[in-house]
Amino acid sequence: MAAHLARKASPLVVIVGATGTGKSKLAIELASKFHGEVVSADSMQVYHGLDIITNKVSAAEQTACPHHMIGFVDPLVSTYTVVDFRSQALPLIEDILLRGKLPFIVGGTNYYIEALLWDTLLTSNTSTEMSSSAAVATERASRTELLKLGSSELYRRLEEVDPEMACCLHPRNVRKLIRGLQVYEQVGIPWSSLLRRQHEQPGGGPLSGPLRYPDACVLWLYANQEALDRRLDERVDQMLAEGLLEELQSFHRHYALAKFDFQQGIFQSIGFKEFHDYLNRPLDCSVQESEKLLQKGIEALKLATRRYARKQYKWVKNRFLQRPQNNLPPVFGLDATDPSLWEKAVLEPAVSIVESCLQGETPVVSAMNMEPQNHSSKQLRFNCDFCSKIIIGERQWHAHLRSKGHRYHVKKNRRKVTELAKTVEHNPLNETLELQRPSDGETSQ
Template sequence: MSASMRLPLVVILGATGSGKSKLALEIGRLFNGEIISADSMQIYKGLDIITNKVTKEELKQCPHHMIDYLDPLKENHTVVDFRDMAVPIIDKIFKSNKIPIIVGGTNYYIEALMWKFLIDKQDIEKASAKLPKLSTVDVTSETAIQCRESEKPEEKKQIIEQDECNRNSDVEIVDSNSFRQSYEEEDTLVLHQRLMEIDEKQGRRIHPRNKRKIIRALEVYQNHGVEMSKILESQKSETGEESLRGQLRYDNTCIFWIQADKQVLDSRTDKRVDEMIDKGLLTELQDFHKQYNSYRIKDNNEVDYTHGIFQSIGFKEFHDYLLLPDDEKDTEKGKQLLQKGIEEMKLVTRRYARTQVRWVKNRFLRYRGSCLPPVYGLDSTDVSLWEDHVNKPAIDILNTVLKGEKPDYEPIPAEQSYNVPLYNICDVCDMVFTMNQEWEAHLKGKKHNGMLRAKRKREEREEYKRQVEKKEKHEKDTSLQKELAMTSAILDCYANKASSSNTHEDIVRQDASTTSDKHNVICDQNNESDCKPAEKDEMPVMYTAEES
C-alpha cells in the first residue's frame, strides 16, 4: 500500500476565531506534518496583518505552504491555479512519509483539494468526443435584449449567496480566454438569460445573480462548444460517483471541525479586530493604498473590491477613512469614519464566521455517499479546556487512524436531508432558488409567509374593489338604458304629433310596460299638455285626425 493510502490527509475546519491554526501547529509538531494554507488572501505577498498570517515564530515550528507567493497588484489567481500548485505539494509530503494538514478559511480552496470536481481539459475533451458540437448563440439575441429591458430594480436586492450549497456546479476552466472582460461589463441577468439559451440545465443550477458562476459556464461553451452540464455528466459517468461533489482525491482523509458557541465566537472576532488595529492595521492599509493608487492611476483603473486582495475584510470598511488627507484624520470627521470602519469590520467578520459554520454543515453533514469522510467535532468554547476538549481528542483520533483502526470517538452524524439542485422562483418574494433545501426552508420562513398573507390581503382588497366597480358600472348602465328608453319615447311623441297613422295614445300604449310612467312624468314636467296621462278612471276620448 502506498504512503498516500496509509497516511491520512488531515483537514481542519472551523470559523474565524475557533482555533484552527493553533490545532494545525500542534498536530504538525507531534506528527511530523506540514501545513497547507487554504486561504485565498494569504497567498498574496505582504499585508500580514489584514490577512492574519502566521507569525515568523509559528513558521519555524512547522513548515507552511501556499503563503506569500503572489504580487497583490499584478497577478490574478483562480481556484484551479491554487489546486494545481497545492496538489503536487501534498503528494510530495506524502512521499516524504509526512502528514499534510490542510487548514484555512477559504471553503472552495479546501474542497478543490479534497474532491475532483473541477473541470480539466481532459474532462472537456472526453465530453467533446461523446457529444456533437453545438452552434454558438448570438451574443446580442433578442431574448437577452428583452431581459435587459425588463429588469426590475428591486431584483438587485434579492441576491442569494448559495455557493456553500451549490459548489458542485462551481467549476473552473484551466485555459485563459478573451471573453471574460466583456462578460464582466455586461448585466448579470442578461448573461444568465444567454446561459439559459445555451445550456438550460446548467442555467437552472446557477442563481441568476451569481455572475462568477455564469461567466464560467459561458466561457466553457464559448471556448469548446460543449455545454457544461454535458461535461459534468460525462465526468460523473467516468468516476461512477453519485455525489454532487465528485470523487474523493485522497481516500484516507481525517476531518476535524472545531466549534464554539456563537456568542463566544462573536467576542473573539471583535477582540481580533481590536488586536489587528493595535498591531498597525491602518498603517499597513495606508501604505498599500498609496502603492495601489499610484499603480491604478497609471493604468487608469477603477477601485474594485470584488477581486484579489481587496476582498480581504478591512479594505472596503476603511475605504472612506483612508481617502481622507492626513491632516483630517485627527478631526472629528476622521474619528467618526475610523470608528465606523472598526464597527463595520467587526460586523462583517462576525457574519463571515457564521457563513463558515453554515458551509461546514451544508457541505459535510448534509450529504451521503462514499466520498464523504467522517467529521469529528471538537469544542473550543472554553479555552481553559483546550487540552481536554480539542487537543487530546484530536491526537487520540489521529493515532487510531494511523494504526488503521476505528477511533473510539464518534463522528458527527450526518443529517438526514439531501440537498439537490432544483430551480424554483418565488413570485411572492421575487426571489430565485437553485437548491431544494433552501427552497423548502424559504416556504416555511416567516418572511415568505408574511409576504404571502400580505399578498392575499391585497388580492382580496383588489377583488372587492373590482366587484364594487362592477356593481356600480352595472347600475350605471341600467340607469342609462332606462334614460335612453324614456328619451326615445318622448321623441316618438313629438314625431307622431304630425303623423296621421298613429295617435299619441297608441304610441304610449305600445311601450306602456317599460316606459309609460316615466314618459308621462317627463312629458308633464315639460308642460306637454298633449302628453299628459288620462285619469285612471276615465276612458280616453279618441278622435280622428279630421275631428282634431
C-alpha cells in the first residue's frame, strides 16, 4: 500500500465495539499496514494517569504507529467536554488527511464517535460558548439546580416549553428531561425543533445532521457475550497482575486532597469508584476486613466492565443496525469471539474491507445484514392504566404485556378492560392505533 492515498475523497475508518473485543489491536495492525494514524475516541483516555485502569495502549504499542488524543488532560480538570474533544480532533483528522495518511478512529465513547462522524445543529450553534470553562461551569450549575426539582417537576416544565419532546420521553428519564430543558435554555428553541431541522438538512437524518465524511466506513468488532464476559473477567485479573492496585493507590495519595466526584472527569473511570472503599479503609482495618473490601472492589470492577460492554453493544445496534437512514456510513461486522482465529476472522477481512473502500469499491459483507431491522425511527409511548406505568418503545411494551405483574393487574379489573376496549373502538385515531393495539384490551397512546 502506497504511503500516499490516491483518492481525492476523505476516507475515514472507524473501529467500534464492546470493550475487550480488540479494537486497539486492530487499529494498530491496520494503521501499520496502511501507513495510517490512530485517533483515540475514549473520554477517559484523554486524561493523564491511570493508564492501566483506562486501558491505554502501551508506549511500545504507540511506537508502531502515531497515536493522538491520549493522556493530555490534567486529571483534576472536570470541564473537558465532548465539544472540546471534537474541536481538537477534527483539525487533527484534517491534518492527517492533508498529509496523505489514513485516520483510524478507535474508541468506546459513543458520543465522542458521534461528534466526529455527524454534524449536529446543537453543537454547531453552541460550540463557541461551550468551549469556555465558564460556560461549562454555568451549564453544570444549571444541571445541579434542575436535579433538585425531581422528575415530576422537570417533566411539567418540559411539557411547557417542548410538549412534542415530552411526549416522547418517560416522565422519570431525568437525564433527558434535563437535557431538553437545557437545550431550550441555551438555544432558545425546543429540542424537538432542532432535531427536526437536522432531519430536514441535506443529508440529515432523524438522529443527527449529515455525515462529515461521506466516504467513512465502520468496522464493528463483536463477540459472543458469554465468551466476552470470561475474557473481560480475565482482563481484570491481568490488570491486577500488572499493578492496578499500586496505580490506584499512587493516584489516590497524589490527589488525596482533591474532592472526588464520580460523575466528573477521570473519576468516572470504571475501576476508580469500585475500589473507593478499599482505598479509604481506616488505618486500623483488620487484614480480614481489608481483604473483604479488596474482593468486593474486584467483583464490582468485573461487573461494571461487563455491564459497560453490553451498553456499548447496544449503542452499535441502536445507532447503526436497527435504524435504516440515509446518513449512515457502511458498517462491517467482524467476529472477534475466538482470539485464536484473529487473523482469519478479523484482520484479513478488515484489510480487505479497507482496501475496497480506498479503491472506491463496495465490500461484499456488511453488518447491516447481520441484525434484524427495525423500521421505526421513532419510539412509541404506551400508557398501562392497570399497572400505572408508562412504557417507551414497542418491544418494551409487548414485554410488559407478557409480564406476570401486568396479567395480575388485568385479572383484578376485567370491567376496566372492557371499558377501555370500547374507548379504543370509538377513538378517531383508531387507524393509527390499530397496529399498536396490544392484546387483552389494553390501550396504547
